[in-house]
Each structure stands twice: as C-alpha cells, then as structure tokens.
Amino acid sequence: MNKRIFLTLISLILVLAVLTTGCAKAASGDQSLKKVQDAKTLVLGLDDAFPPMGYRNESNDIVGFDVDVAKEVAKRMGVELKLQPIDWSQKFNELNAGTIDCIWNGYTITEERLQETNVTSAYMKNRQIVIVLADSPVQSLADLAGKKLALQAESSAAEALESKPDFKASLGEVIELKDNVTALLDLKASGSDALLVDEIVAGYYIAREGKQYRILDEALAEEEYGVGFRKADQALRDEVQKQLEAMAKDGTLAKISTEWFSKDITTIGK
Amino acid sequence: MPSDIVLSVENLAKKFGTLEVLKSIHLTVRRGEVVVIIGPSGSGKSTLLRLINQLEQADSGNITVGGQVLCKNDPQGRSVYAAKADLKAIQLKIGLVFQSFNLFPHFTIERNITEAPVHVLGQPAAQAKTKASALLHKLGLAEKAPNYPFQLSGGQQQRAAIARALALEPEVLFFDEPTSALDPELTGEVLKVIRQLAAEHMTMVVVTHEMAFARELADRIIFMDQGVIIEEGTPEQVFNSTHERTRQFLRHYSE
Amino acid sequence: MVTFQILPYLLEGTWRALQIFILTLVFSIPLGIVIARLRQSTVRIIQLPVRFYLLIMRGTPLILQLIFFMYFPPFVLGIPIGRFTAVILAFSLNYAAYFAEIFRGGLESIPRGQFEAGHVLGFSSGQTFTRIILPQVIKRILPPSASEAMTLIKDTALAQIIGVAELFRAAQNSTSRLVSIEPIIAAGVIYLILNSLVALVFSRFEKKLSYYRH
Numbered sequence: 001m002n003k004r005i006f007l008t009l010i011s012l013i014l015v016l017a018v019l020t021t022g023c024a025k026a027a028s029g030d031q032s033l034k035k036v037q038d039a040k041t042l043v044l045g046l047d048d049a050f051p052p053m054g055y056r057n058e059s060n061d062i063v064g065f066d067v068d069v070a071k072e073v074a075k076r077m078g079v080e081l082k083l084q085p086i087d088w089s090q091k092f093n094e095l096n097a098g099t100i101d102c103i104w105n106g107y108t109i110t111e112e113r114l115q116e117t118n119v120t121s122a123y124m125k126n127r128q129i130v131i132v133l134a135d136s137p138v139q140s141l142a143d144l145a146g147k148k149l150a151l152q153a154e155s156s157a158a159e160a161l162e163s164k165p166d167f168k169a170s171l172g173e174v175i176e177l178k179d180n181v182t183a184l185l186d187l188k189a190s191g192s193d194a195l196l197v198d199e200i201v202a203g204y205y206i207a208r209e210g211k212q213y214r215i216l217d218e219a220l221a222e223e224e225y226g227v228g229f230r231k232a233d234q235a236l237r238d239e240v241q242k243q244l245e246a247m248a249k250d251g252t253l254a255k256i257s258t259e260w261f262s263k264d265i266t267t268i269g270k
Numbered sequence: 271m272p273s274d275i276v277l278s279v280e281n282l283a284k285k286f287g288t289l290e291v292l293k294s295i296h297l298t299v300r301r302g303e304v305v306v307i308i309g310p311s312g313s314g315k316s317t318l319l320r321l322i323n324q325l326e327q328a329d330s331g332n333i334t335v336g337g338q339v340l341c342k343n344d345p346q347g348r349s350v351y352a353a354k355a356d357l358k359a360i361q362l363k364i365g366l367v368f369q370s371f372n373l374f375p376h377f378t379i380e381r382n383i384t385e386a387p388v389h390v391l392g393q394p395a396a397q398a399k400t401k402a403s404a405l406l407h408k409l410g411l412a413e414k415a416p417n418y419p420f421q422l423s424g425g426q427q428q429r430a431a432i433a434r435a436l437a438l439e440p441e442v443l444f445f446d447e448p449t450s451a452l453d454p455e456l457t458g459e460v461l462k463v464i465r466q467l468a469a470e471h472m473t474m475v476v477v478t479h480e481m482a483f484a485r486e487l488a489d490r491i492i493f494m495d496q497g498v499i500i501e502e503g504t505p506e507q508v509f510n511s512t513h514e515r516t517r518q519f520l521r522h523y524s525e
Numbered sequence: 526m527v528t529f530q531i532l533p534y535l536l537e538g539t540w541r542a543l544q545i546f547i548l549t550l551v552f553s554i555p556l557g558i559v560i561a562r563l564r565q566s567t568v569r570i571i572q573l574p575v576r577f578y579l580l581i582m583r584g585t586p587l588i589l590q591l592i593f594f595m596y597f598p599p600f601v602l603g604i605p606i607g608r609f610t611a612v613i614l615a616f617s618l619n620y621a622a623y624f625a626e627i628f629r630g631g632l633e634s635i636p637r638g639q640f641e642a643g644h645v646l647g648f649s650s651g652q653t654f655t656r657i658i659l660p661q662v663i664k665r666i667l668p669p670s671a672s673e674a675m676t677l678i679k680d681t682a683l684a685q686i687i688g689v690a691e692l693f694r695a696a697q698n699s700t701s702r703l704v705s706i707e708p709i710i711a712a713g714v715i716y717l718i719l720n721s722l723v724a725l726v727f728s729r730f731e732k733k734l735s736y737y738r739h
Contacts, residue, residue, distance in 0.1 A: 048690075049701035056698045060534045086688040090592065094688070097599035099608070181701040208704055325641050358647055366645045372638035375737050376660045386646040389656065420738040438646065 032233035036101060041080045044070050045100030048085040049179050052204040052260055053106035065260040069123075070104050072252055073243045088179070089154040092116055095230055102240070103228035106198055108156030110223070118231050120241045122224030123253070123268040127199040128160040130216040131206075133187065138194060141218045146172040150183040150192035157196040160221040167220070180205075188212070196220060203261070224267065245269050274301045276441050276473055277322065277364075281343070282331030284317055291317045293497045295331070299442060302471040306484040309494035310519060315477040318494075319444050323366045324357060336363040336441050362390070365435030369447040371427045373419040373434070379406070380415040383434045391438070398437070405433040409463055425456035429463055436467075443467070445476040481523045485509055493519065528711045531699045535708065538695030539715055542681040545612055545691065546719075549677060552617035557624030564629055582622035588683050590615045595687040612684045616677075623673055631666035632658070664734040671727035675720045692716070 036042050046054040046066070054064035062083045074081035086094045094100045095117065108126060109119050130149075132138045138147065144167075151157040153176035161168050168174065175192050177183040180201055187195045199219070206213055227244075229237040247253045248269035257264045277299040284292040292314045299305055307315045320326045322333060324340070328349040333340040338360050341349040352360065373382050383405060384398035393401075406412050409429045419427055428448055435443055445464065449457035461483050467474065468487055478484060484491055484505065491508040493500045493516050501513050511517060528535075563575045582590070595611040598604070606614070635658055643653030682693035690698075696712035 045688075049698045051702055055702050056534070057702070058530065060537070084688060085690055085694075087686045090596070090686065090688070093592065093596040097596040097605060099595075099599070099605050099688075179697065179701060181697075181704055184704060185700075185706060205704055323645055325644065358649070361645065362647045368638055368642065370636075370638050372636070372642035374639065374642070374657055375739050376664070385656065386648065389652060390647040418737045434646070 030232060030235050032101075032230070032237075033235035033239050036079055036236055037077075039079075041082050042070075042074050042077065043082045043084050043099070043101045044104050045084050045086045045091060045094050045102065046105035047088040047179070048083075049181065050088075050105055050201065052200065054083070054104075065256065066104050066106065068256045068259070069244075069247070069253065072247060072256070073240055076243050076246070077239060088152070091154075091228075095228070101229070101233075101236065106200065106225055107228050108159070108198070108223045109226045110156060110159045112159060113228060116231070117228035118233055118237045119226040119228050120237060120244060121268060122226050123244055123248075123266055124200070124225040125265065125267050126223045126225055128157050128196055128220040128223065129199045129202055130218070130220065131184075131187065131195045131197060131202055131213050132193065132216065133190075134212055134214045136193065136214065138216070140216065141167060141220070142170075144194055145170040147193040148173045148175055148191070149194050149196055150175040150177055150186050151196040152177060152180050152183055155180075156198065156223060157220075160223065161196060164220060184209075200261075275299070276301050276336055277475070278332075278334045279318075279322070280332040282318070282321060282333065283329050284314075284321060284326065285329055291497050292321070295497075295499060297492070297499070299473060299475060301441075301473055303473055303489045304468050304487055305475045305490050305492060306488035307475065307477045307492045307494060308479070308481070308484055308519070309500075312496075313494040314497040315494050316446050319366065319446050319475070319477060323364065323444060324361055327351070335360050338363070362438060363440060364442045364444060365438060365440035366444045366446065367428070367432050367435055367448050369450050371419070371424075371431045371451070373427055373431055375419050378416050378418055379411065379422070379430045382419070382430060383437045386434070387437050401437060402433070405436055406430075408466075409433050410459075423456060424452045425459040428452065428460045432460075432463055432467075442473045442475060445474065445478070447477050447479065449478065449480060479523070481520070495519070527699075527703055527705055527707045531703075531708055531711070534699060535692060535695050535711055535715060538690060538692035538712075539719070541684075541689065542678070542691040542693075543719070544609075545616060545681045545684055545689075546674075546677055548613050549616040549620050550674065552613065553620035553624050556617065556621035557628050560621055560625035561628040561632060564625060565632070579622050579625065582619050583626075587615065587619050587680060588686050590619055591683060591687050608687055608689050611687055612689050616680070616684075620673070620677060624670070627666050627669045627673065628662065630669075631662040634665055635661055661739070664731075664737075665739075667727060667731050667734070671724060674723050674727065678719050678723060679716060 046062070048054055048056055048062050052064055053066040054062055057063045062085070067083065071081050084100050086100065091103050095103060103117070107113070109122055113119060130141065130144070138144055149171050151161065151174065158176065161174065175186065177186055180197055183195050183197065184205055186192050202215065206215070227240055244253070245268060248266065253266045253268065254264040257266050275298055277297070279295055279297040282292055282295040283290070295318060307318070309315050317326060321328050322335070328341055330343055330347050330349050332342045338356065339352055340357070340360050341351045344350045351357065374385070377385060380399065380402050383402040384395065387393040387398040387401065388395055403412070403415060406415055409432065411426060411429055411433065414422060414426060414430065419430070422430065448464070449460050452460065457480065461480065464474070464476065465487060488505050490502060491505050492502040493508055495515055500515055501508065501511060508516065509520065560575060560578070563571055564579065566572050591612065594615040595606065595608065598606045639657055639661065640653060643657045648656065681691050684691045685694035692712050692715060696708040699708035700706060
C-alpha cells in the first residue's frame with residue numbers, strides 16, 4: 001500500500017519534470033544572441049575561487065585569465081560583461097534556469113558536458129595531474145594503489161577519474177572536497193595522499209606554495225578548456241567562438257596568456 | 271416575564287461524547303438572590319456555570335440572561351445561539367470567578383482589573399483606575415495594586431479576581447468553587463468577601479463544597495447529582511432533607 | 526597579517542549574512558505565528574496542508590530548499606527569481622516552520638483558564654490573543670527562539686550554494702587565493718561575535734520579562 005503511494009508520487013514528479021522541461025525547451029527559438037545584445041550584458045557564471053582562471057584579488061575584484069579573455073570578447077561584442085559567482089556544483093542548474101548565459105571558468109570539455117551544453121572549440125590545453133607532498137614516497141599512478149586521492153567535487157578531475165575505472169578501483173578512497181584549495185589543505189594536513197587537479201590551477205598554487213609539493217610525471221588525462229552555453233544557444237556560442245578566433249588571429253589572446261602564464265599556451269586557431 | 275428574574279435556564283442538556291453531563295436542568299435566579307449549588311464532583315455543577323458563561327456550548331435547552339436570549343431550542347430541540355454581537359453583550363451582564371483565579375500573570379493587580387473596562391467597555395483609563403482602587407480598597411487589597419499576581423497569596427489572588435469581575439458591574443456573579451484551590455486558612459478571607467457582597471444584595475450563584483458557608487449565606491440551595499437537580503429549597507429544607515441521595519451527600523460532609 | 530588585509534572583504538560578507546539573518550527573522554516570525562494558529566485548526570482542509578508544509582520544511586535539508594527555490598521557479602515560470610530573493614524565500618519558509626512549532630508549543634503551554642478568563646471578561650478572541658496570550662507565549666518561547674536565532678546565524682553560510690557571497694563564502698574565496706586557513710578562522714571569530722550579540726540580546730529580553738512568573 002505504502003509502496004504504491006510512493007510509486008505514484010515518484011511517477012507524478014517525473015511526469016511533472018518531463019512536462020516542464022519540454023515546455024521550457026519548446027518555448028525558446030534561438031534568440032540567444034539577440035537576447036544578450038538587447039540586454040547589453042553577457043552574464044558569465046564562474047566559481048570565484050578558481051585561480052588563476054577566475055578568483056578574487058586583494059581588493060576583492062574578480063580577476064583571472066578567463067575573466068580577461070571574456071572581458072575582451074564582451075567588449076568586441078559591444079556588451080557589458082557581468083561576472084556572476086556561482087557554486088560550481090550548481091553550474092548546469094544556473095545555466096538551465098537562465099541565471100547565467102555561459103560557464104567560462106576553466107571549463108574542461110568532456111563527453112558528458114558536450115551532452116549537457118553547447119561548447120566552443122578548445123582555447124587551451126590542460127591536463128589532470130597528480131600532486132603529492134614533496135617527501136611522499138609516491139612516484140607513479142601505480143603507487144597510489146590503496147591510497148587516498150582528493151579532488152574537487154563535480155569538477156573535471158572527478159570526470160577524468162571516472163574515465164579511468166581501473167585506476168579508480170585501485171585507489172583506497174576518493175575524497176571529494178568542495179574546492180581545490182580545501183583539497184590542497186587536505187593534502188597538506190595528510191588527510192589525503194594525493195590530489196588530482198587541473199594542471200593550470202595547480203600551476204598557480206605551486207607557484208605560491210613552492211617546494212612543498214611535487215607533481216607526478218604521469219598525468220591522468222589530456223583535456224581542453226572551452227566555454228559552455230545552453231544547448232539551444234547556438235547563435236550566442238557561434239558569436240563568442242568567432243570573437244575568440246579573431247582574438248587569436250590578431251594576437252590579443254597570446255598577449256593575455258603571456259600576462260598570466262608568461263607564455264602563450266592558448267590553442268584556438270592553431 | 272417578571273423583571274426581577276435575571277437568569278433563567280430551561281431544559282438545559284449537555285453531553286461530552288456519550289456522557290450526559292447535564293440532563294434537563296431548570297434554574298431561575300432572581301435579582302438579589304444568593305443561590306448555592308452543591309453536589310458531588312462530576313455532578314455537572316461546573317458545567318452548568320460554564321454553559322451560562324459561554325465556555326461550553328449547550329446541546330439543547332434555553333438560557334436567558336437579564337432578559338436577553340443566549341440560546342433557545344429550535345423545532346428539532348437543538349440549542350441555537352444568539353448572534354455573535356449579542357453574545358458579547360450577554361456575557362458582559364455576568365461575571366465568573368474561577369477556582370484557579372486565572373489572573374493574568376503579566377499584568378499588575380491594578381491592570382488585571384482595569385484591562386477589560388478600558389479595552390472592552392472603552393472607559394477612560396483614569397476612570398477605570400479610580401474604580402479599581404475603590405474595589406481593591408473594599409476587598410482589603412489597597413496596597414497590592416502595583417504588585418504582580420505571583421507576589422500575592424492564594425486568598426489575595428482570589429479576592430483580586432473577584433475585584434476584576436466586579437469592575438465590569440455584572441448583574442449576576444458566578445463563583446466556580448472559589449475556595450477549592452486554597453489552603454484552609456485562606457478560605458476565610460474569600461468567604462468574607464462573598465458574605466460582604468451578599469450583604470450588598472449582589473446577585474450570586476456559588477458552586478461550593480463549604481457546607482457551613484452554604485447554610486449560612488444561601489437564600490436557596492440546589493443539590494445536583496449525575497447531571498440532574500435532585501432537589502432545591504431553603505437551607506433549612508435541604509439540610510433537613512428526607513431525600514436519600516441528599517442525606518448521603520451531606521453526611522459525607524458533616525464527618 | 527592576512528586577516529587584517531582581507532577584513533573589509535569579510536565584513537562585506539558579514540553584512541550579507543546579517544541581511545539574510547534580519548530579513549529571515551522579519552518574515553519567518555510573523556509567518557510562524559500564523560502557521561502555528563493554522564496548525565491548531567480543527568478543520569482538516571486547513572490543518573493537513575499545514576502539517577504537510579511543516580513536514581517538507583523540517584524534513585528536507587535547507588540547502589536542498591535553497592537550490593529548489595533558486596532553480597525550480599525559472600524552470601516552471603520562465604522567469605529567474607533572483608538569488609537574494611530565493612535565499613530570503615527559502616530561509617523564511619524554512620525558519621517559519623521551526624518558529625511555528627516553537628510557537629505552538631508555547632501556545633499549548635498556556636493554561637486554558639487564561640483564554641477563558643479573557644472570554645468571560647468580554648475580550649474578543651483577537652484581543653485575548655494579543656493582550657493576554659501572546660505576551661505570555663513570548664516569555665515562554667524566548668529560550669528556544671534564542672537557539673533558533675543562533676542556528677540561523679550559522680545557517681546563512683548555506684546561501685553560497687546559490688551564489689550569494691556571504692561571510693563563509695568570502696572566507697573561502699580568500700582561502701583559495703592565499704592557500705591559508707586563516708580567513709576561515711577569522712570568519713569563525715566573526716560568527717562567534719555575532720552569536721554572542723544574539724545571545725546577549727535574547728538574555729536582555731528574558732531579563733526584561735522576568736518581572737513576573739507564571
């Protein structure tokens with residue numbers, strides 16, 4: 001009896017969900033670019049605790065490589081860039097609810113994300129690398145068997161790990177933490193043995209923290225960063241793509257990259 | 271209807287679930303009369319007072335207070351109540367003193383007394399205060415006006431509660447076992463106040479277990495048992511009753 | 526000192542947390558009183574939905590409710606609700622449920638005789654409630670309400686899940702940049718100061734109402 005009520009409830013919720021999703025999608029033609037132009041604002045969703053792509057500086061302004069690139073793109077589109085800090089775990093909800101126009105924050109292109117979102121072509125290469133404490137005995141991925149690996153929940157590191165089921169199975173425990181810095185502090189406090197993280201993000205921390213850490217030679221996955229849009233927002237995605245290509249061509253992208261990473265590590269148009 | 275009848279109850283009945291608490295009660299109270307109701311616990315004495323004071327709803331029967339109909343039987347024999355606006359006017363004709371005083375603990379004694387005259391009757395605060403102080407003086411509580419109920423003894427609290435009821439100048443004052451919650455040495459001071467009111471010809475209906483007091487003060491005594499009035503009459507008649515149940519009850523109390 | 530350097534930023538987050546705290550109290554307390562009274566209704570069509578509401582609000586995590594109010598209405602209505610609005614909505618509805626139950630407990634602890642005395646003296650039920658019952662209920666529910674208010678101060682940290690940068694988020698952001706847990710500790714001190722103030726205000730109130738006893 002109870003079970004029946006439960007099942008009825010569940011099916012009701014599912015039907016409701018399907019209906020509402022259907023409605024939301026059917027309602028909008030591709031007005032995406034026009035909408036941004038009319039509003040004169042491009043709302044960029046980011047985790048503002050993700051250096052060096054997007055984070056708060058000493059004066060509490062959101063800065064970063066992605067932020068600089070996005071600012072230039074917006075300027076060229078003739079719109080204002082609005083930086084909207086979000087909780088990274090809610091990024092798809094934010095996009096689907098229309099509270100942001102794009103996810104642009106070291107957004108690694110993955111199979112799953114291509115399903116969920118409309119992504120530009122890659123503008124930067126990235127790897128998921130493993131960091132250990134400098135004095136750790138761990139030298140290779142194989143050495144991590146039975147050990148504790150930390151990573152940011154809902155991040156591309158988590159997805160990279162999913163794509164290596166054998167490696168994942170060999171681990172003792174996977175510790176999902178709220179953000180990379182908590183994960184790094186966890187490693188420092190020996191709560192975990194190793195940290196799986198974006199190479200570019202790691203670069204920022206290693207530069208700050210220096211010799212405490214060591215990066216394993218083996219990387220987990222070669223990946224690329226892109227900008228994510230709602231699946232239906234083709235026009236907006238194409239416009240941003242176009243601007244990125246133009247910036248690559250006239251050297252602006254290289255210039256911004258050099259400012260942040262002391263060399264051009266962008267990949268678009270190459 | 272003679273104008274000196276201030277309360278008339280006819281055929282009143284009340285059930286709690288399947289329990290018949292009151293069965294076909296008739297009661298008439300005249301102006302200036304002191305009626306004392308006695309009877310074992312559970313006999314329906316308190317329920318009768320609560321029905322008259324609108325704290326419970328009658329199932330059937332008529333209640334008329336000061337010439338105004340509180341409730342009246344419809345053709346099906348069910349009590350139909352007066353309109354909401356009238357209910358308040360009817361309630362203001364009568365007062366009720368509770369067994370457990372029910373003073374408002376967050377108000378001073380003075381404010382306990384003035385609150386209703388000011389906010390129900392709309393009297394000016396100064397007038398209500400003058401009246402309150404006169405009442406307190408009369409009931410021997412003059413210096414307690416600024417105190418809070420918890421600072422008073424039980425007897426003093428009950429006297430303050432009587433003052434609170436009197437401030438609205440009711441035509442009839444009901445007492446529901448006014449001394450039952452008090453230590454024996456404190457009942458005297460409350461009974462003294464009731465005696466004082468009787469001397470002023472205040473119309474009163476008193477439910478009590480104080481038999482000596484009933485005998486001394488009542489113009490009429492009503493003996494109730496199991497929801498019915500077994501007999502009523504002068505103290506003389508009731509205390510010398512030949513009725514078996516009345517005798518049994520009174521024997522219990524004379525021991 | 527890192528803390529000194531990031532203090533303006535933390536204070537900005539503190540102000541946000543305080544806004545959530547104050548607005549939530551402003552909305553949830555009156556709402557809680559209304560809900561408590563509806564909950565006491567003997568009419569089933571009123572009481573049942575209220576009980577259902579109380580179950581949902583107290584039976585699911587606040588963080589989930591935040592996500593729901595932020596992302597579900599735009600899905601259904603097609604209009605974004607606004608981050609801060611969603612926070613205040615979720616917090617107010619959630620805390621109203623807890624305040625309602627505290628309030629109901631207080632209401633039920635008042636002796637029937639107080640209601641009856643009010644009636645017999647000719648007060649309307651509204652007057653009886655506001656003049657006689659409510660002041661006594663307030664005195665009785667101050668201690669549990671103080672705990673609830675202190676929990677609310679700490680719960681403001683949950684607002685970050687839908688992108689509202691309150692104190693804890695501010696601290697975490699500084700932590701990310703500086704790779705130091707000092708900002709988190711500083712935030713902890715600020716929460717402690719805020720709750721000391723809350724506790725102080727409530728004990729002042731209690732003292733003020735200690736002039737009488739039940």
